Each structure stands twice: as C-alpha cells, then as structure tokens.
Amino acid sequence: MQKYSIFNLIKNAFSNHINWDLAWKDPTPKKEYDVVIIGGGGHGLATAYYLAKEHNITNVAIIEKGWIGGGNVGRNTTIIRSNYMHDDNALFSEFGMDLWRKMSQDLNYNVMFSPRGIINLAHSDAQMNVYARRGNSMRLNGIDAVLLNREQVKEVIPMADFSDNVRFPIFGGLMQPSAGTARHDAVAWGYARQADSMGVDIIQNCEVTGFDLEGGKINGVRTSRGNIKVKKIGLCVAGSTNILAEKLNMTLPVETHLLQACVSEPVKPVLDKVVTFGAGHFYISQSDKGEMVMGGDLDGYNSYAQRGNLPTLQHVLTEGIAMMPFLSKLKMLRTWGGIMDMSMDGSPIIDKTHIEGLYLNCGWCYGGFKATPASGWTFAHTIAQDRVHKLNAGYSLNRFNTGHLLDEKGLGTKTWIS
Amino acid sequence: MLHIKCPHCGMRSQNEFSYGGDASVKRPKLNQEISDQDWDNFVYNRKSLRGKHLELWHHLSGCRQWIKVERDTSTHEIFRTMKANEDNS
Numbered sequence A: 001m002q003k004y005s006i007f008n009l010i011k012n013a014f015s016n017h018i019n020w021d022l023a024w025k026d027p028t029p030k031k032e033y034d035v036v037i038i039g040g041g042g043h044g045l046a047t048a049y050y051l052a053k054e055h056n057i058t059n060v061a062i063i064e065k066g067w068i069g070g071g072n073v074g075r076n077t078t079i080i081r082s083n084y085m086h087d088d089n090a091l092f093s094e095f096g097m098d099l100w101r102k103m104s105q106d107l108n109y110n111v112m113f114s115p116r117g118i119i120n121l122a123h124s125d126a127q128m129n130v131y132a133r134r135g136n137s138m139r140l141n142g143i144d145a146v147l148l149n150r151e152q153v154k155e156v157i158p159m160a161d162f163s164d165n166v167r168f169p170i171f172g173g174l175m176q177p178s179a180g181t182a183r184h185d186a187v188a189w190g191y192a193r194q195a196d197s198m199g200v201d202i203i204q205n206c207e208v209t210g211f212d213l214e215g216g217k218i219n220g221v222r223t224s225r226g227n228i229k230v231k232k233i234g235l236c237v238a239g240s241t242n243i244l245a246e247k248l249n250m251t252l253p254v255e256t257h258l259l260q261a262c263v264s265e266p267v268k269p270v271l272d273k274v275v276t277f278g279a280g281h282f283y284i285s286q287s288d289k290g291e292m293v294m295g296g297d298l299d300g301y302n303s304y305a306q307r308g309n310l311p312t313l314q315h316v317l318t319e320g321i322a323m324m325p326f327l328s329k330l331k332m333l334r335t336w337g338g339i340m341d342m343s344m345d346g347s348p349i350i351d352k353t354h355i356e357g358l359y360l361n362c363g364w365c366y367g368g369f370k371a372t373p374a375s376g377w378t379f380a381h382t383i384a385q386d387r388v389h390k391l392n393a394g395y396s397l398n399r400f401n402t403g404h405l406l407d408e409k410g411l412g413t414k415t416w417i418s
Numbered sequence B: 001m002l003h004i005k006c007p008h009c010g011m012r013s014q015n016e017f018s019y020g021g022d023a024s025v026k027r028p029k030l031n032q033e034i035s036d037q038d039w040d041n042f043v044y045n046r047k048s049l050r051g052k053h054l055e056l057w058h059h060l061s062g063c064r065q066w067i068k069v070e071r072d073t074s075t076h077e078i079f080r081t082m083k084a085n086e087d088n089s
C-alpha cells in the first residue's frame, strides 16, 4: 500500500496525481470466507480492520448493498464525545476517545479529528444540578468535565442569546473539553483502505438477501451476487437491522426512525465549540468550510425513507434560533436524513445471539459515529473470540429480558419520544 | 408534511397529531400465566416493518382520540385510517 505523506504528495504532483494507487480494490466475492461483515458503514469497516489488525483474521468480506460510506457514516454531524454518566457507556466511549486521538496516525489517513470541546447548555437550576452530577460521574471515570456558570459560557459562546427576556435563559453548561468532531467520510475511507491492504474484500453493490442455517448455526449468506459460505457473520447494518433480523425470525428491541441534519451557507469562523441546547433537541457546530452544521429531533414516526419532513426541521431550527438568534440571517444550503436504529433504552447492542455464528451490532440511535472505533474494536473481539469483551459486556441483548437496562437519560423505553 | 384523515374529524395536517407506534402490539392478557418473553415482546421488541405498517396516532390538537393509520414506512403513503377500536383486518 502506498503511504500517504508529504513526500508522496509532492512526488505525485509531478505526474498530475494520476498515478496514485486505488484506495481499495473492487473484488468479486469468493465462494467462502471465515467472517462476513454485513454493512459497509463505519462500524462494519472498523470491525473488519480490527479483525485483521488485532486478531489476524483476514479472510473477511464486507458486504455493502450500496457504496461504502453511503449510509449514516456519511450522513451524520460528526460529534465525538464521552460525556456519559453510566459506567458502561462512559468506559466504552472513553476507550473510543483514545482511539480517535490516534486514528489519523494509525490509519495513515487524515480524519481531521478536532477536539474542540462540547458544551451542553443548562436552562434551570435543576438542570445545573443534573449536569454537576453527570460531570462528577465522568471525572470519577477519568473523563474531563467542567461545569461552567453563565458568565463562563458567555465568554466561550458570546453569540448565544444572553438577553433577559428569553424563554430558556442560559444558567450555565457542562463542557467536555476533549470532545469534538472529525471528517466522517475520511473515517470510512481510512478504515476501508487499511482493511483492504490487509486482505479484506470490500464488496459493494451487493445486497444480503438471506441466510443459510444448518442445525441452528450460521452456514452461509445469500446475496444479490450469489451465495457465500461462512460460519461467522457480523450484522452491522444500522437502520436496516430489523429487515435482516426478520429473515432470521428475530424481533429486536429496535425501531427504525429518521434523523435529519442540515448545513447553512458557509460563513466566517464564529463558533469553535459543539453546543447543544438544553431545553429541547438542537445542536450545532461549525465545519472547516464555515457551514453551520445543525441537527435535532427525529421525524417522530417509523421511517425508512432516508429523507426528512419539513415540520421537524422547522421545529428544530426554531430551537436553534432561540439559542443563537443570528442563525435566522443565514441561508440553508442543504438538508438530508438517515435512518437510525433506535434501541429501546437508548444504548447500543454489541453481542452474540442465540444463533451460533451470528453476531449483532445495532441500536446506535443518534450517537453511533463517535462509537465507530470502539464499536469496531469490541465487535471484532466478540467475533474473533466468540465472547464479549468487558468493554461491551453491558451492551448485551438480553439486558431487556433481565431488566439491566442502560437507560442513560432515565427516560424508560422509547427514549426518543419527547 | 403528512396529511392524515382522522375518522372523526376528516383530513388534517400532521402537526395536529402525535405518534403512538406499532398498533399490532398486544398487551398480554391479565389473570393468566405470562412469560417474560411475552412481556418483552409487548414492551421492547418491534418488527419495525419496511412497507405497510399499522400504527397508532393521537389526534392531540383535534378530537384527542387515538386512531389507527396504515402507512408505508418508506414512501409515507397512507392507505387507510380507522378508529382505534376498529378491526385491523
């Protein structure tokens, strides 16, 4: 594999950059693999990479129905954080933060990780108390957290509405300075390129249509480009999880919903943090190109449409303008949507299943981009060793049966209903 | 914007409704042995169908009745709407 470096960049400039190697090949599926990963999103690609790198398992195929990075990994707003209260979520995410910090070097691909900090705004005394508690829990787990008062928030984001007559005055906020953003496409491409170079087959335009079982065990997978024999399958299809689960007669504690995001026209640098509104669902950051990147609520009803509806967008942007009035002056450049695997307690599932050889990775809700490296790392471990790692032990499927829910926000089932 | 025909009030904008999820889910009958699995299926597990999906909506800013709507989850086409106590079949 050609290394990406300043010297290679200069060298290739002399030949107008037409001699670069392809970043990954376009193989035809083999008859048999040791492991098949279904879904070429961030999690599938990362899983294949860590299978090869950490476990030396390279006879692996990633099967993607469209193109890699065309799903949620290419549609998200790239917020990376570990500001969780519960141990299982906090330790898993903080392990991921460490992988993020090393990712560009590790993958020899600039993922533009930008640890610019995230601020969750508080709009009441009660909310400040809740944030203080969460911040303390984070610090006990070794995660950086700073509770800011109103004046301190004002110093960092003076463009927020600090006037007196607002419906949701800013009381302060909880900041995780080490949180940030990264370039989502680069994450997918970086993992793909490295996985490919270690022998993983990335098979695009190939849809998984069914499974072959023998004596209750996985024996193969059926695809639009033929049948493949395989004993271990990692299911990593985010918003399409229920569709494939149905083919295995499984009903899961997951529902598919649509989440929208949008960007404004690019403007000069104004905001160097990620900021979330505390009285509703709205968050914002500014991209390197200058666009304000914004998102918020789900559309609210089951959807596989991959495109959103106006009422929700209007509602979300109303919150945005309440928080930062200058946004009303900006023109909207683009809106889009992705289909989310919403789990019933808001936390993901990375586990084995009752079917031998079938491994499940789903339930990422709005927060699966930040989890990409840790999810890939732990899922690869779970598949390779046929047992969960302690980092993903809390993300079990049977927690819904035993009552050990990971209900970070204390909202009960259907955490997305507000 | 969805337009939902409330069986009580007629065609209304989506903004008047709130969503109640899969209408085919049945609460286990009381006064009989109920397995954990039955409760799981009621509380957590969902088919989340792509295509025709029978679901509950609440006409919150209208007659405040719960209704059933049969909608395609990938095209948002609405095939029919019913009162909550009407049969699905």
Ligand SMILES: Cc1cc2nc3c(=O)[nH]c(=O)nc-3n(C[C@H](O)[C@H](O)[C@H](O)COP(=O)(O)OP(=O)(O)OC[C@H]3O[C@@H](n4cnc5c(N)ncnc54)[C@H](O)[C@@H]3O)c2cc1C
Pocket (backbone or CB within 6 Å): A038, A039, A040, A041, A042, A043, A044, A063, A064, A065, A066, A067, A068, A069, A070, A071, A072, A073, A074, A075, A076, A077, A078, A079, A080, A206, A207, A208, A209, A236, A237, A238, A239, A240, A244, A259, A260, A261, A295, A336, A337, A338, A339, A340, A364, A365, A366, A367, A368, A369, A370, A371
């Ligand atoms: C608008 C929006 C904003 C978001 N913002 C954030 C954020 O700020 N921070 C954050 O952490 N997370 C965010 N998320 C969530 C995050 O993007 C997802 O949780 C995460 O990307 C899901 O994992 P993935 O990358 O593997 O999924 P995907 O990229 O969706 O990968 C799944 C892949 O499976 C493929 N597939 C499906 N069915 C089949 C089949 N039958 N055969 C073969 N392939 C199949 C799909 O084509 C797809 O490429 C956001 C999501 C959206 C939509």
Ligand SMILES: [Zn+2]
Pocket (backbone or CB within 6 Å): B006, B007, B008, B009, B010, B059, B062, B063, B064, B065
């Ligand atoms: Zn009505």
